[in-house]
Amino acid sequence: MSVSPENGKPLLTQLTFTPKTYEIDFSGVLSNLVHVKWLEDLRLAMLSQYLPLQDLIKNDTVPMIASTAIQYKSPIRLFDTVSGTAWLTSLGRTCCELSAVFTIVDHNRIAAEATQQGLFINMKTLRPVRVPETLTTLFQQASGSHSAEGTTSPRAEEV
Numbered sequence: 001m002s003v004s005p006e007n008g009k010p011l012l013t014q015l016t017f018t019p020k021t022y023e024i025d026f027s028g029v030l031s032n033l034v035h036v037k038w039l040e041d042l043r044l045a046m047l048s049q050y051l052p053l054q055d056l057i058k059n060d061t062v063p064m065i066a067s068t069a070i071q072y073k074s075p076i077r078l079f080d081t082v083s084g085t086a087w088l089t090s091l092g093r094t095c096c097e098l099s100a101v102f103t104i105v106d107h108n109r110i111a112a113e114a115t116q117q118g119l120f121i122n123m124k125t126l127r128p129v130r131v132p133e134t135l136t137t138l139f140q141q142a143s144g145s146h147s148a149e150g151t152t153s154p155r156a157e158e159v
Contacts, residue, residue, distance in 0.1 A: 009087035010142035013046040017082040017102075030076035035102065035112055036068060042086035042100055043116070051135050060123045061132065066095070070114040074104065081105040091139045094128045095119045 017038055025031045047053050047063065056062055076082055086100040095117065102112045122129050 009085075010139050011046055011050050012085065012087045013042055013049065014086075015042055015045055015084045016105075017041075017084055019076060019078050019080060019082070021078065024078050028077060030080075032070070032072065035070050035072075035114065038082075038084050038102065039068065039070075039086070039098075039100055039114055039116060042084050043098060046086060046088075046098075050138055051132060056120075056132065057123070059132075061120050061129055062123055063118055064121050065116050065118050067117045068114065069116075070112055072112050074107075074109050074111045076102070076104060076111045082111060088139055089115065091131060091136060093130055096131060096135075 015038075019030050019034065023031055023034045043063075043065075044053070047056075053062075081104070083103045083105050084100060085103070086098055089097040089099040091097075096119070098116045098118065100114045100116075101110060102114075103109065104111050119128050120131055121127060
């Protein structure tokens with residue numbers, strides 16, 4: 001995982017996945033539901049590395065997903081090794097966008113691309129709150145930006 005601006009993907013997070021037998025549907029390919037689970041695994045790994053969830057909860061703040069969009073490109077089958085890569089694409093005052101790519105390692109083929117729109121909410125009021133300063137600072141450092149509002153980095157199509 002890296003926040004270095006050289007990779008062009010702020011808060012880059014990578015995990016390796018292997019489909020389980022119970023994740024394969026009747027047609028012999030990975031169930032679409034598993035991509036959502038893997039996105040959550042990537043997001044939690046990113047938070048663990050850069051903005052631990054337990055620290056957020058101590059401040060009555062939690063991340064929340066507002067929307068998820070996945071474009072399926074190539075089927076993933078049992079025994080495929082899949083590399084999942086996620087990074088922050090943009091960061092505003094109260095919202096953020098995460099991009100992810102799932103690549104079948106043996107074929108170096110993109111299996112799916114995804115984006116998630118998210119925000120942070122106060123646990124007591126359930127109302128949106130500003131993005132934590134720690135995250136804003138990390139994003140600005142990694143993207144070479146001085147203002148988080150409207151800042152973007154490469155989208156999944158540019159991977």
